[in-house]
Amino acid sequence: MTSGRMSRYGAPRRELDAIVESLGEPRYRAAQIHEGLWGLRRPLDDLTNVPKRVREQLAERLPLDLVPVLERRGDHDLTTKWLWQVAGGDQVETVLMRTADRATVCVSSQAGCAMACTFCATGQAGFERHLTAAEIVEQVVRAQHASPQRVGNVVFMGMGEPLANLDEVEPALERLHTDLGLSARHLTVSTVGIVPGIERLTRFPLPVTLAISLHAPDDALRDSLVPLNRRYPIADVLDAARGYVEAKGRRVTFEYACISGVNDHPHQADALAGRLAGFPGGAHVNLIPLNPTAGYRGDAPGAGRIATFADRLTARGITATVRRNRGTDIDAACGQLRTRTAVPVDLRDSSP
Numbered sequence: 001m002t003s004g005r006m007s008r009y010g011a012p013r014r015e016l017d018a019i020v021e022s023l024g025e026p027r028y029r030a031a032q033i034h035e036g037l038w039g040l041r042r043p044l045d046d047l048t049n050v051p052k053r054v055r056e057q058l059a060e061r062l063p064l065d066l067v068p069v070l071e072r073r074g075d076h077d078l079t080t081k082w083l084w085q086v087a088g089g090d091q092v093e094t095v096l097m098r099t100a101d102r103a104t105v106c107v108s109s110q111a112g113c114a115m116a117c118t119f120c121a122t123g124q125a126g127f128e129r130h131l132t133a134a135e136i137v138e139q140v141v142r143a144q145h146a147s148p149q150r151v152g153n154v155v156f157m158g159m160g161e162p163l164a165n166l167d168e169v170e171p172a173l174e175r176l177h178t179d180l181g182l183s184a185r186h187l188t189v190s191t192v193g194i195v196p197g198i199e200r201l202t203r204f205p206l207p208v209t210l211a212i213s214l215h216a217p218d219d220a221l222r223d224s225l226v227p228l229n230r231r232y233p234i235a236d237v238l239d240a241a242r243g244y245v246e247a248k249g250r251r252v253t254f255e256y257a258c259i260s261g262v263n264d265h266p267h268q269a270d271a272l273a274g275r276l277a278g279f280p281g282g283a284h285v286n287l288i289p290l291n292p293t294a295g296y297r298g299d300a301p302g303a304g305r306i307a308t309f310a311d312r313l314t315a316r317g318i319t320a321t322v323r324r325n326r327g328t329d330i331d332a333a334c335g336q337l338r339t340r341t342a343v344p345v346d347l348r349d350s351s352p
């Protein structure tokens, strides 16, 4: 963890050991606390088998990084979005999506984003700073504290481009895997296509799932939606993605935000299928109806049109699913974080 100061979910195990020892506690105490915070995923205050005095000292020596600003719930309480303040005053968001038996957390990897995708609220607002590994990991843990279901999936699809912050994202992935026990295949890193970042992730030991946000079947259109495409055109991104599949044996998924009249024509589905034909392991496309944002004049196509697009892909051997936009009612869907000044429907103190 490269965070300058030690925090609860940034401190390495040896730091926890040293603090506990300095408090005159027996050796087993550090293991007990580590198991409580990471293995059982409990807030520090809930570890009642640890003396209160020790918990208080630890809370002081290893503070939390995220200060809750507001919490909003939607989707009949199955989706929760938090706005957190991080050191320096920037704000980032985390989304928890629950089903009856499991939970997924969508984390931010940066405050803001420099990629400037035209349809994305985060991109419209610009870049502020990279998040530290500890700040990324804490988003998952804090969401877990609010979820009766076990968090089994983490997707890096919130604010920021994770591959632009690999110095922090890689240690965060390691910690989520090693200390929080999440399997690598249930950790999904999503990118708009930073080719050197994909290559670096290919060398990273954990076989995490890679998702590529494509959004267009041709470079001319993609240039206008994803400015990074001028630097790393589709062919180069697909080459890097092929390298990832070959090295990791993991299927890559492709994200495609459907925008009415822009990238949802049947001939564009055919062109997309053509580009993805023969992709190793088979290409899977997630079609995402565009989420409305204040800074982009574009709409989601109707459900029928997206279904037609999906059918044309399927007919050409490309599997396609239409993603239901969980949390649209609370501005918690992809590309929609930070859309508006949020109005808290439900503000609670969620600090552990």
Ligand code: SF4
Residues within 6 Å of the ligand: 113, 114, 115, 116, 117, 120, 121, 122, 123, 124, 158, 159, 160, 161, 192, 335
């Ligand atoms: S879509 Fe992702 S990469 Fe593009 S501006 Fe938004 S957050 Fe950044």
